[in-house]
Amino acid sequence: MDIIPALDSIDSLLFSISRALCTPFAVFVQIQGCVICLLLAAGWAGAAYVRNREIRQMKKCMKDGNPFGFLSHDIHDLEHSNQVKLPGVTVVMPLKGFGEHNLHNWRTQLTSLYGGPLEFLFVVDSTEDPAYHAVSRLLLDFKDDVNARIVVAGPSTTCSQKIHNQLVGVEKMHKDSKYVLFLDDDVRLHPGSVGALTAEMIKNPEIFIQTGYPLDLPSGSLGSYCIYEYHMPCSMGFATGGRTFFLWGGCMMMHADDFRTDKHGVVTQLSDGGYSDDMTLAAISGAHKRLITSPPVAVFPHPLASDLTFSRYWNYLRKQTFVLESYTSYVNWIMNRALFTVHCYLSWGFVSPYIMAMFHVAAALRFHFKYNLAEDHVLNPNGLRLVGCLVICTTIELLSMWNLTRIEVRLCNMLSPEAPPLSLSAYNWCLVFVAMVVDNFLYPISAIRSHFSQSINWSGIRYHLRNGKIHKIDRTMEKGKKFSDLAAKRLYGRKAQSKISILGTLSRSLANWRQPKKYDV
Numbered sequence: 334m335d336i337i338p339a340l341d342s343i344d345s346l347l348f349s350i351s352r353a354l355c356t357p358f359a360v361f362v363q364i365q366g367c368v369i370c371l372l373l374a375a376g377w378a379g380a381a382y383v384r385n386r387e388i389r390q391m392k393k394c395m396k397d398g399n400p401f402g403f404l405s406h407d408i409h410d411l412e413h414s415n416q417v418k419l420p421g422v423t424v425v426m427p428l429k430g431f432g433e434h435n436l437h438n439w440r441t442q443l444t445s446l447y448g449g450p451l452e453f454l455f456v457v458d459s460t461e462d463p464a465y466h467a468v469s470r471l472l473l474d475f476k477d478d479v480n481a482r483i484v485v486a487g488p489s490t491t492c493s494q495k496i497h498n499q500l501v502g503v504e505k506m507h508k509d510s511k512y513v514l515f516l517d518d519d520v521r522l523h524p525g526s527v528g529a530l531t532a533e534m535i536k537n538p539e540i541f542i543q544t545g546y547p548l549d550l551p552s553g554s555l556g557s558y559c560i561y562e563y564h565m566p567c568s569m570g571f572a573t574g575g576r577t578f579f580l581w582g583g584c585m586m587m588h589a590d591d592f593r594t595d596k597h598g599v600v601t602q603l604s605d606g607g608y609s610d611d612m613t614l615a616a617i618s619g620a621h622k623r624l625i626t627s628p629p630v631a632v633f634p635h636p637l638a639s640d641l642t643f644s645r646y647w648n649y650l651r652k653q654t655f656v657l658e659s660y661t662s663y664v665n666w667i668m669n670r671a672l673f674t675v676h677c678y679l680s681w682g683f684v685s686p687y688i689m690a691m692f693h694v695a696a697a698l699r700f701h702f703k704y705n706l707a708e709d710h711v712l713n714p715n716g717l718r719l720v721g722c723l724v725i726c727t728t729i730e731l732l733s734m735w736n737l738t739r740i741e742v743r744l745c746n747m748l749s750p751e752a753p754p755l756s757l758s759a760y761n762w763c764l765v766f767v768a769m770v771v772d773n774f775l776y777p778i779s780a781i782r783s784h785f786s787q788s789i790n791w792s793g794i795r796y797h798l799r800n801g802k803i804h805k806i807d808r809t810m811e812k813g814k815k816f817s818d819l820a821a822k823r824l825y826g827r828k829a830q831s832k833i834s835i836l837g838t839l840s841r842s843l844a845n846w847r848q849p850k851k852y853d854v
Contacts, residue, residue: 351696354689355713363719366686369679370726373566374733380572381737384744387574387629391747403748404446404525405532411448419449420511422531423589427498428457428464428518429792434636435464438521439471441749443479447527452507453481456498458488464518492607492803494794495582500604503592510589515610517583520547521634523748529630530586541591541623542614545584545631546571548741551760556646557637558761558768563650563776565734571627572737580618580625582611584633597621606802608659616665634745634755647775648790654780655789660801673784677777684774690720731762 353359394402405411424442443453455468468483475481484505489497499515506513512534514527530543546568549561570579591599597617607613618625638645657673660666693716735757742755783789788797797805 347692347696347699350692351716352713354692355715355719359689360715360719362682363686363689363723365682367722367726369683370723370730374726374730376569377565377730377733377737380569381733381740383572383574383629384632384737384740388740388744388747403523403750404528410532416448419447419528419531420535421450421452421507421509422447422512422514422527422586423502423506423510424451424453424514424516424527425499425502425506426453426455426516426518427495427502428455428468429462429494431463431467433638434521435467435518436471438518439468441522441752442516442520443471443475443481444524445522445527446524447531449531450507450509451480451527452510453479454484454502454505455481456484456486456502458486458494458498460485488808489806492604493609493791493796496603496607496610496613499610500592500600503589503600506589512586513589513592515582515585515587519635520583521636523630523633523745524751525748526631526633529628533626533628534586534588537624537626539624540626541587541618541621542580542625543586543631544571544577544580544611544625544627545633546579546581546627547583547633547635548738548745550634550636550755551764552637552639552641553759553761554641554643555764555768555771556643557641558764559643559646559772559775560637560641560649562765562768562772563653565737568737568741571631572629573627574629575626577625577627578615578619579627580611580615582609584631585611585614587614597623602661606804608796608798608803609656612656612659613661616661616668619668620662620664630744630748632741632744634749647779650772650775650779651783652789652791654776655783657780658783658787658798658801659803666801673780677780680773680776684770686719686723687770690723693717693720727766731766734765735760735762 354363390406391402394406394408399406399408401408401411409415426439426442439455445451455464457465457468459465465483465485472479472481472483484502486498486501488494491497492500503513512531514530516522526545530545533543534540547564548568549557549564551557551561567579570577571581587599588596590596595601597620599614599617602617603610603613615625617623657669660669697717738760739757742757746752746754787799788795793809795807795809796803797807799805
């Protein structure tokens with residue numbers, strides 16, 4: 334029969350590949366993958382140490398008689414005489430669409446326990462946005478308990494819609510606000526988050542921007558785990574407990590006067606073709622050597638959509654890689670190209686050893702369980718040694734990721750004692766490993782596509798870049814997407830006004846517990 338010669342040919346190819354993967358260059362690639370795993374594990378271990386240090390500090394405060402350690406380490410800071418001295422803060426929330434987690438997220442933002450003057454501006458592009466009607470109903474529930482209003486910004490013409498909404502919100506903020514806090518609608522705040530960010534700004538006036546980072550709560554789909562895995566390497570850059578070079582647009586506190594005076598050209602550069610708020614502000618910070626910090630308590634639960642499909646993950650990844658195509662200066666362009674190159678190299682450098690390991694394992698299984706092999710089929714034992722090394726390093730990496738996630742879950746539970754506790758048991762660590770390989774394999778493909786396309790569809794609006802800035806905006810609402818990528822948000826129409834009244838009782842009870850002060854006008 335022809336079957337045996339065909340199998341023999343396959344065996345020959347398999348063993349040839351396995352031997353070829355034991356050459357010096359191939360061994361270097363596989364060892365490099367192990368090193369990447371260990372570096373990630375070390376970074377997550379450092380981040381876990383910073384977050385855990387904050388947990389220990391909070392426990393110590395509670396042990397010393399401060400039951401409000403989740404609000405402030407010093408209970409005297411919570412006295413009325415100190416609270417009335419707190420500066421005014423305006424929270425600007427650019428909105429687009431309405432999804433399954435938005436109501437809960439908005440409530441955590443509205444019911445902050447900040448003791449100073451606090452106002453909330455929900456900024457939408459039009460009254461046709463489902464978020465407009467959802468927020469209107471929500472504010473009726475709170476009535477006079479909070480100082481909040483909706484601002485209609487209109488469509489953007491020179492920058493992304495998000496940046497346009499942010500800048501309009503800044504124009505409308507209270508004249509006495511000292512700080513402005515930009516929040517995405519998928520940020521779930523803790524009761525003391527605004528106070529903690531403000532305290533750091535007061536302590537160190539040299540801070541240009543304060544930021545935080547999300548803790549993704551996967552919904553169970555592979556796409557949600559890919560997003561969790563995508564965010565985790567970046568999380569170590571935000572868990573420094575102080576200075577950082579990273580910036581997340583979902584949470585940014587800045588000096589209000591920096592916008593009133595257009596300091597360092599923040600308004601000009603954002604409005605003049607700006608696509609990404611955080612990348613633009615990070616570039617300005619770097620150019621002027623300004624300080625960005627991330628306090629250890631600035632980690633926020635981020636539940637992902639229950640129906641987050643793989644295609645929506647791909648759209649999200651495309652938007653994330655597309656930001657590297659926007660820039661504000663030649664130096665910023667060079668830094669983005671360097672980040673593009675290094676990230677692509679490390680991503681495929683991480684994936685390659687696993688592909689090589691598949692050939693080593695397949696050759697070993699064929700060698701040990703088949704007895705009709707030709708005599709020239711020799712198995713190189715170094716292949717299995719490399720596989721064993723990769724397995725050990727991957728296990729260390731996953732354990733470090735698990736430990737950081739465990740500590741961040743515990744920290745979030747302590748920072749929000751009134752909320753239902755988060756649990757680590759919902760995480761599927763087999764899917765986490767699969768997501769690690771899939772996400773790192775797809776990142777360079779997405780980045781290369783973004784580089785050559787120079788356009789992206791963001792919430793039904795297509796932006797075109799030229800020389801790193803937006804030069805054309807296509808609004809195709811009829812042909813665009815109906816749902817966003819992460820939060821299952823309905824972007825258009827008025828179908829999102831359901832079941833808000835059912836949750837009204839909860840919002841009112843929370844408002845009674847958390848009552849921020851308004852501006853005295």
